[in-house]
Amino acid sequence: MTAPIETTGAAAEAQPEAVLKGVEQKRIEGRSLGQIAWLRFRRDKVAVAGAIVVILLIAVAALSRPIQSLLGLDPNNPNQSLIDPNTTLPKGDFGGMSGDHPLGVDPKFGRDLLARILEGSWVSLIVAFGATLLSVAIGTVLGVVAGFYRGRVDAFISRMMDVFLAFPLLLFAIAISASLQGGAFGLEGLPLHISVLIFVIGFFNWPYMGRIVRAQTLSLREREFVDAARGMGARGPFILFRELLPNLVGPIIVYSTLLIPSNILFEAALSFLGVGIQPPQASWGGMLNQAVKYYEVDPQYMIVPGLAIFVTVLAFNLLGDGLRDALDPRSR
Template identity: 40%
Template sequence: MADISAPAISARPPQSYGRRVVKRFLRHRGAVFGLVFLLLLALTVILGPFFSPYTYDGQDFMLIGSPGPMTAQHWLGTDELGRDMMTRLMHGGRVSLAVGLAGAIIATIAGTLVGALSGFYRGWTDTILMRATDVMLSIPTLPLVLLLSGLFRPSPPLLVAIVGMLIWMGTARLVRSQFLALREREFVEAARALGAGGARLMFRHILPNAIGPITVSATLAVGSAIMLESALSFLGFGIQPPVPTWGNLLNSASSWLSVAPWLAIPPGLLILFTVLAVNFLGDGLRDAMEPRE
């Protein structure tokens, strides 16, 4: 009797969560475009000023009085003080991106802490923290920032702190909902039964499982912080000249729109495309990190 052996079944090993996230992210064309744009922009604003023959506050006294046209020496022209606009645009990108990134980091840390305490301990802790969050949400952000910027000198560190402490509320609500759902899961109950304390449960067991939504929220907060900083600088309450930012470059160019529109178009487009790229990146991360399959 012939020995008939069952054919070998070759099963593909399951992919790790990280590999699945990367594959989903790469399928999101908008997110890939946003990531590439942001990387190229970061390289340009970081390295570009080192290769420029001008400094951001260096003046050509032969061109003082009115904006200069775009030439081979000054690709984006010069402002009314004879300063090279390309160099000022790149240096302003450093400031705007740094304020946006640092403000988003502060907002994410503050929102995560408030949301984690509220969702884990519930009760009076949840009530107090969420009512405080509701109060912050009810205050118009831009007028409050204008008031604070008017009371204090708007240096970059202070502006970062103001921006960060006024956009954390969305992250707090998101983290709270995640903690409310995760604190009842079996692995948390098992860790609690083994004697894990509150801080260990929160930051060792629950927080790593909520890192996906927090990452998405942090990404979107960068766009909000850049928009807020640009609005403040445009209104004259942000970082003051001669230090350039995209917002105060727009403010300076607004007086010359009829005769030199090329001064306003580049910073306006950079703000627009940067915020769009950040939002596309956040959408791609959200879709990629969804718990499916």
């Protein structure tokens, strides 16, 4: 027989009991799908920066009125003393920028641009979020029903999507918005304009969400958990709302964050064309409309609202791309 090998030093100290004892003190915990997605999202620095900007924009929009009161600003208060009577342009350089008016004032009226940007922020975000919510609600319900039941139900809903997608949406939105400017449904003024924009943008954009949800549902309905639910006696409505919809949350969230900037641009386009938010209420698209007359002599008036739209749309797009990569890494 061979003599037993003696170990000394560090090798002798690393006994199995000591290793197991350390493991018992710190248990290994599993991670949920949400935690894994959050870790992926945190590694994407660009998406995190977009999320921070989005949070700041939402906070500024929600607190725009208190911020204006705190700074003593009024978006609709004209100040003719800041306008040169000979040129009808702001006095001074860079559109009348000063300590009291850090972004300058608008030509002809002398209204503070910072106040009007703050006032227009909540209008744009309310319209964008409201229209997105309406599109998501209609598109999700019809998309999941079409993908699950298939057959005639799928054919009818799919043809309905094709009809809506065939509409010249911009012209249709202009016609509806222009015809309802005076008053309708017991509403008038700003509440009417916001409601009309939310309806027009949201109702006619639902097929985009519907197609995505339908495609995802066609894939999910063939999965094992759906077959197991059927085997346990579950019926269609239970499978739709308890089995399929929870698995569609990721794609719905991702596409919603990408739909919001499109709706912001659409609202700005309608306001720019004069059929959206009506003056003197401030809106980013309306400010661009008024700046067209002065962009050669006072480019500041066009740059400020243009940058506001650019930064907002870019931040939401970066956030949406980051969420897509975090929730569905196979799509990269």
